[in-house]
Amino acid sequence: MSRIGVFVCWCGENIARTVDVDCVVQEVGKIAGVKCAVNYKYMCSDPGQTLIKTKIKEEKLDAIVVAACSPHMHQNTFRAAAAAAGLNPYLVKIANIREHCSWVHPNREEATTKAISIISLAVERVRHRRALNPIKVPILKRALVIGGGVAGIQAALDIADAGHEVVLVERNPSIGGKMAGLSETFPTLDCSQCILTPRMVEVAQHGRIKLHTWSEIIGVEGYVGNFTVKIRKKARYVDITKCTGCGECWTHCPSKRTPSEFDYGLGMRTAIYVPFPQAVPARPVIDPEACIRLKRGKGCGLCAQNCGTKAINYEDKEEIVTEQVGAIVVSTGFELFDISLRAQDNSCLSGYPEYGYGELPDVIDGLKFERLASASGPTGGEIVRPSDKKVPKDVVFVQCVGSRDPAHGMPYCSKICCMYTAKHSMLLKHKIHDAQAHVFYIDVRAAGKGYEEFYRRAVEQDGTNYYRGRVSRIVREGEKLVVSGVDTVTSEQITINADMVVLATAIRPSKGAQEVGQMLNIGVDGNGFFNESHPKLRPVETNTKGIFVCGACQAPKDIPETVAQASAAASKVLIMFAQGELTRDPEVASINERLCAACFTCVRACPYHAIEEAEIRGRDGKLIKRTARVNPGLCMGCGTCVAICPSKCAEIDGFSDEEIYSMLEVLK
């Protein structure tokens, strides 16, 4: 390219304050091949873009360099502007003189020199570029949703209602997630199951939703628009096509002493069970660890004898099914931080043995309290102490257990605990009129529509006592739990003789989320939550195209926010599906097949499995040679093959040796 234009942005004062943009323009204008060099206050603005377009046409530019902010910010903006002026968008190169220069250097003179260097390198690079055309990839308009909590349900229904098929995978026997176990929801106190179960039934009855419960994802291959997903359907021992959900099996099951997962161990379930009455599908599974027949291989068989439709199959085996989809929504949800573990899964976490959780039966977490207060719970909605089933009078709620505590737990705020603790204190008062709720808090964070009003109701109408401070220890003395803490407002030590303690333990990503993330090649943050592509502008996209996240697997959030994000993820899937085919960045690797020695080192090195072994045959079908070949639909342009190829025949467009070496020449 010999007619290069350079456009230097001031970025308001961001660049111009530190970099002498006039001097830069003057200097880079002297570089051979640079036809014009101009600066402007906001290059990304409409007049700025017009300037670029006009110059491209007037000066007949055949490549341009825009010296501005990071390419993550506006590369696409400037590529579009160039394309509008008839220039191939891949002949636009961004020189980042903001993040890499003006923001990090205080000295104006030195920063100016560095900016000139950065731009000179970009000029060299663009000089050796060739025009590229975007890769078009066809899309399979069928989506996978991983996790059937309220987020997954919402996303699946939205996509299916828009007319596309959805595969919904849930690892538990029923969809519904954590929300199905909640009692009443803040800030309206409407019953959680009453609003969720109709949605669950909609999923079950939807003609375009294929539901795999009691199933897990075990492998994902392919790329945006063309994913192949392997799903392990665990042995259910019940043929759900024959079963009517009548309940004869579980009423006759003699093995009744397994702690119910759905009730967090507060109630017991049988070996053949549905987790809760409104389960979807309302079909049981057999727990092989608890079933007498499956453990011994003979005997019992009462469920099969009492089944009118012969749906029980003790010989059932797990099954691997494969599904083809074009987009994936990840909604794997959360779990509570188990502070009872002395050996935590992370060396930074020491837990809170001083609270006696796991040792003292009447010290419970928020989700267990939800089950105690829920009409479908093990006590039928009566709030009683787990230890002796007595009705508690004084209940202490401790907020921020493991949240906002980098020393022992998580550094982040779990966001929902302030609100659900206020709700718990109200439910307590509504169900036990002479009870008293005591809440220990650090701050009350009630940001949300109607939230502050709700919290004030707890204080003013239901008389909840709030103490700003932490609890130092919880011990049992006789029938009472002695809670020692401090009120930092009055600077007094507080001791409460409580009947029950509810800990608002931190929210963490659910177990196995990280493995799902690895299969999907999407990243997690330091706390294990899935990373969104941009915290503000791309909140449901991930850095892997075609994969979206929503709900508490991305960060702690409440139901309204989860549902909103799930709909957002669904709409992103639908936007993709509406396009018909996808455009991918063509800056991908290619193999010079004439030079390739067919050692296939690159095939083994490629982290995306984008390179395959291929054969070149003559017209007569005779094998001429073997070669490695890149699938441009899969290649992410990471460059591993380029670095590893012993015969130097792999190359990435936009990162050719010619470009890189000519840049190095300038630096000499």
Next chain:
Amino acid sequence: MTQLQFGYYPGCALHGSSCDYEQSLRAVLDVLGVKLEELNDWICCGASAAHALNHKLGVALPARNLAIAERDGVTELFAPCPMCSMELLKARDAIMSDETLRDEMSQTVELPLTGNVAIRNLIEVFMQIGQKALSAKITKPQTTLKPVCYYGCLLTRPSKVVKFDDPEHPTTMEEFCRLCGAEPLDWNARTMCCGAGLTMADADTVKTLSGRIISEAVRVGANCVIVACPMCHMNLDLNAAPSLLVLYLSDLIGLAMGLTASQLGINRHFSKVEAK
């Protein structure tokens, strides 16, 4: 089996008000064939006073003792008082993470200093001896004792310095109680404050704080409190209930090995229940 040997740093307590502790652990370790080599010319560890007055003094005092240990080729130093072992560990961490400070301290204490000395508390010494070697010597299981184990503060704190057991819910001493045939009871006061050095300045506060621990021990039905700190021992021993013995962990192990109360110095305690 090679004979275990430790450098020995008694600190002020074990040569003074808590000489019964020294008598006890020497008697027990003697039977177990563990050799103690007392540091020649050791000085004060700084205790709670030095670091409150002057940071460098707080490092220099224990550093001098570390340097003496290094000079005499000691690799493992046994400091039975948790205050001493914590101060030694704190000084060791400080000089090992800051080369300038180490050189300065080396000049101050007039000895070369590297910090390459491991510090052991009483429980760690027994852990190193091992359950097998200990149980081989147990001849009189103390089945009538119903102990609660009291850890106090400095055995496990600051946890980043001492790195020993869980600071909120320690349980290592319980293992040794079981080994001695005495089933330990669960209780709520294992890390509550005993009042520590306020004995001199504010005896009433100590009485309240130690009294809380004693009444908790009585509440759960214990007949003895097991400690591993001379300060804890003094405060609890002085305030013990009539039904309660306050024993060092070494006392309990000694009794189980068949040593007598007078051999172990238990007869010098204030708390007395009829002779065992």
